[in-house]
Every structure is written in C-alpha cells, then in structure tokens.
Amino acid sequence: MSYELGPDGRTPNVQEGRRMNIESPGMPYNFADLEPAMSRDTLVFHLLRHQRVCFDRMSAMLRGSELEELSLEDVIRVTERNPAQHTLYRYAAEVWNHNLFWRSMRPRGGGAPGGLVAEHIRTRFGTYERFVREFKEAASSHFGSGWLWLVWRAGGLEIVTTSNAGTPLVRGDTALLGLDLWEHAYYLDHQNRRSAYVSAFLDELVNWEHANRTLAELGSSPEPRVVRPRVAIEAERQIIL
Numbered sequence: 519m520s521y522e523l524g525p526d527g528r529t530p531n532v533q534e535g536r537r538m539n540i541e542s543p544g545m546p547y548n549f550a551d552l553e554p555a556m557s558r559d560t561l562v563f564h565l566l567r568h569q570r571v572c573f574d575r576m577s578a579m580l581r582g583s584e585l586e587e588l589s590l591e592d593v594i595r596v597t598e599r600n601p602a603q604h605t606l607y608r609y610a611a612e613v614w615n616h617n618l619f620w621r622s623m624r625p626r627g628g629g630a631p632g633g634l635v636a637e638h639i640r641t642r643f644g645t646y647e648r649f650v651r652e653f654k655e656a657a658s659s660h661f662g663s664g665w666l667w668l669v670w671r672a673g674g675l676e677i678v679t680t681s682n683a684g685t686p687l688v689r690g691d692t693a694l695l696g697l698d699l700w701e702h703a704y705y706l707d708h709q710n711r712r713s714a715y716v717s718a719f720l721d722e723l724v725n726w727e728h729a730n731r732t733l734a735e736l737g738s739s740p741e742p743r744v745v746r747p748r749v750a751i752e753a754e755r756q757i758i759l
C-alpha cells in the first residue's frame with residue numbers, strides 16, 4: 519500500500535477517479551435522546567473525540583491507496599489478514615464497532631425483548647434473567663478495553679467479548695448487539711462502575727428491534743453474511759489502540 523503525500527507535504531495525495539465509499543459516522547438519534555440513561559456529554563465526546571478520530575485516521579490512510587474504494591467491512595477483512603496493515607485495521611474496526619453500538623441503543627429502549635431474539639434467548643439461556651446474568655458477568659470479567667457482543671454463531675446466540683478494537687466481523691459471527699467496554703463509553707456518567715453502565719444499557723437503552731431485524735435478514739439470506747474462519751483471535755488481542 520502506498521501513502522503518497524499531497525502538495526502540502528503533510529496530507530495524503532488524493533488520486534483522481536477514486537472515492538471512498540465509507541460515510542462519516544453519525545448517530546441514528548440526537549445527542550440528548552438517550553438521557554438520562556446516557557448523557558449528552560458522553561455521546562458528544564464519544565462520537566467526536568473517539569469514533570470520528572478513528573474515522574479521520576482511517577480515511578487519511580485509505581486515500582490514494584488501492585483500498586480506497588472498498589466498503590468498510592472489506593477494508594476490515596483485508597487489513598486484518600496482514601499484520602503490516604493492523605494500524606489501519608484497528609481504526610476501521612473501531613469505526614464499524616461504534617456504528618453497531620449506536621444502533622444497539624435507542625431512546626426508551628431496554629427491558630426484555632420480544633420476537634425472534636426472545637425465542638433464541640429462551641433456547642440458548644433458558645430465561646431472560648439468566649441471559650442478563652451471563653451478559654453482566656461477561657462484561658465485568660473482561661479485562662481492560664474492548665467490546666461485549668451478542669452474536670449469531672453456528673445457528674444460535676452467544677455472548678462474546680473482544681479486546682481493544684477486536685470485532686466479530688472477522689470471526690465468522692454475525693453481531694446482533696455491541697456494547698462498548700472502553701472506559702470512555704461510561705466514565706463521565708458512571709466513573710469506573712462498569713456494572714452500572716451495563717445495567718443502564720440493559721434496562722433503559724438496548725435496542726432489541728435492531729437485533730430482530732438483523733436476525734430476520736440473516737434468515738432470508740441464502741449465504742452466510744461472514745465467511746472468515748476464526749483465525750487471528752489471539753493476534754487481535756495483542757492490538758492496542
């Protein structure tokens with residue numbers, strides 16, 4: 519991959535005829551819409567000081583390269599395979615992870631789900647209460663920064679975590695919900711109390727409709743959405759953003 523500098527000697531050169539296909543990140547609601555469960559300040563800082571920074575750094579590395587016209591998902595899949603491209607991989611993965619995180623919440627969300635996801639929770643966990651217990655335990659036992667996911671794997675639900683910028687997109691899983699476990703996601707509202715943040719997510723924010731929509735799409739798709747084998751999980755865990 520080449521990163522030629524433009525005329526000013528600092529920013530990457532933009533080659534004519536190539537355009538990025540990745541949109542600048544935004545949220546599907548206004549900054550104050552998740553209050554009081556998640557404050558406006560938390561969402562402002564999170565989008566502008568974290569996700570947009572990752573997007574800007576990713577964009578600077580993509581412009582003028584042979585990867586410039588790829589989708590965000592394909593940038594992640596291609597760069598994850600090459601350790602020399604892992605700086606770009608972790609910025610792209612963080613953009614994708616946050617895009618799903620915003621959609622995993624909604625104003626006046628939370629509580630027990632209905633629909634397909636409720637059926638699969640009963641199948642996998644027995645009761646919603648047991649799912650909540652395991653979800654909270656996975657969040658509290660995860661060491662350091664990372665993500666907590668509810669994924670569809672081999673025909674059933676699983677709760678998994680990834681470290682740092684790790685993403686289920688490269689594990690062969692389909693992510694139904696994602697919860698940011700980086701401290702920047704909850705420190706302003708809960709200081710270091712991760713468990714209070716996870717409770718607020720489950721009780722007041724979680725967007726089960728998004729999980730149900732993804733499950734419905736998966737059911738109507740003739741091909742698995744993700745075909746990568748689970749190869750590089752340990753390598754992902756070594757990446758520090």
Ligand SMILES: [Fe+2]
Nearest residue numbers: 568698700703
């Ligand atoms: Fe974050």
